[in-house]
Amino acid sequence: MEKEVKEIERFNIIERLQHVILLCTFLLVAFTGWALKYPDVGEYSSWWIKIWGGAKKAGIIHRVAGVIMVLDFIWHVLYMAYRILTGRIKIRAATTVIPLPKDVFDAIKNFLYFLGLSKEKPRFGRFSYAQKFDYWAVFWGMGIIGLSGLCLAFPVQASYFFPSWSLNWIWETIAIMHSDEALLAIVFILIFHFYNEHLKFHVFPMSMIWITGKISVDLLKEEHPLEYEILKEEGKVD
């Protein structure tokens, strides 16, 4: 049997670029914001903030990176909306990133498989439930951290938009939201995203998909069988 090694494009250049911008700005805001979240960890906090040029420069880096990240996110949303509205992307159960009831069942099946209670792995579409979780987590983060961050970076301007009945609690609340959800985002990326996409046996130490955009057909068949079937029907893969 002749087996042809073939790759197909999973993420196009624009999606990859959006991901790289998100990655870089995420690291910058996480690194520069970290010392401000924990300013009292002995010498480490001042050592860490000095790496970023001191508290003032770290603050500027944090704001600039944050604004670029929000713009990147808006670009992505507009890009996706454009592709959906012009029919370049068709919303289908096996390929959509929109959460469906099947994702809940997939998660349960997966846990049963992990525990050895089931011998069958769930069959994923283009995006597994974990990947969908990953994707929508960015929307949550942008809504909570991005909005609160803009308010904190431009507090005088933000104050124009705050209704007077909210003033007793809104400042306190946005500071809490920004700080707490930032920690959640960092923990989430570090554990869930890194493990799922980069640290599993077959891709360790890093998946190249985010750079090349290409996924091998073997891996596609293994990890995204439902998408594979659709692509096969369409004659796009063997």
Add this chain to the structure above:
Amino acid sequence: MKERIFLPVILLMLFMLVSLSHAETYTCLVCHSAMKQKIKTETGDVINLWIDEERFSSSVHGFASCDTCHKLFSENPHQKPSKAIPPNLIDMFNKMKPKARVDGVALVACMDCHPDIYNDYAESVHGKNIIAKRQKDGSSCIDCHGSVHYIVSKSSKDSSVNRANVVNTCGNCHNNEEIAKKYGYGLHIVEKYNESFHGKKYRLGHENAPTCVDCHGYHKVKKWDDPDSPVAMNNRKITCGKCHKGATDKFVVAITHKPIGKDNPIPYYVEKALMVLTISVFAFITIHVVLEIYAEIRDYVFRKKEE
């Protein structure tokens, strides 16, 4: 040849002149730089008689003689004043009496050289606490600046009112449980500052981050609801506007020193809810990853042959 001798002679004469002007100081210091024990006064106060000569002479007041401030104690052994004490000092001395321990005139003698500052202070919440409310534990000059004998320039890192130390200095009282209880202010004031963006930036060494005195003032400090206080609601647009150009009424209410508690339920429950969310997500992803690692190892080791 003559010129060579001339210079040392001039220098020697200058030195003697300087020594003469400090003669009185040195006479006092003969004893007071050696007396390392503390003594108990008739009123039961334990006081320190020792003066660290080196620190005193390098302090900003090192040029002064002892009786510049200790006007009651000029004649050995401290019996009578050599000069008449100015009536304004006597007047202030009577007002500040509750605070006076041994030499009450020296306590108010700062006024002699720093009259404007002293008048500001007398009108402040700290000054009124002693003058009007007769409180023994109110703050006078030395409570913030430290002993007058050792005051160094504000720009020195050793100064208690230097930017690096001033929050701790205010905290001596404003973070002190007994004093907070007595005067009815919360213990959360310094803590809330430390948790605020201002305080966090200050602790990280941000050169523009405000300390207590940048918002509240210092010698003239008033309670926040006093209309003359820079942090009174009516004055906040000016005070906050020093850094935040164009500060609005809605903006200036952002800073309080109130703790997050049930009396302000929204931040309180938002924090609790986000904590629950963070912990649940953390638990979910950790369990998910750990189980998946387990399954991967299991499949690799035991189920490899089946494939």
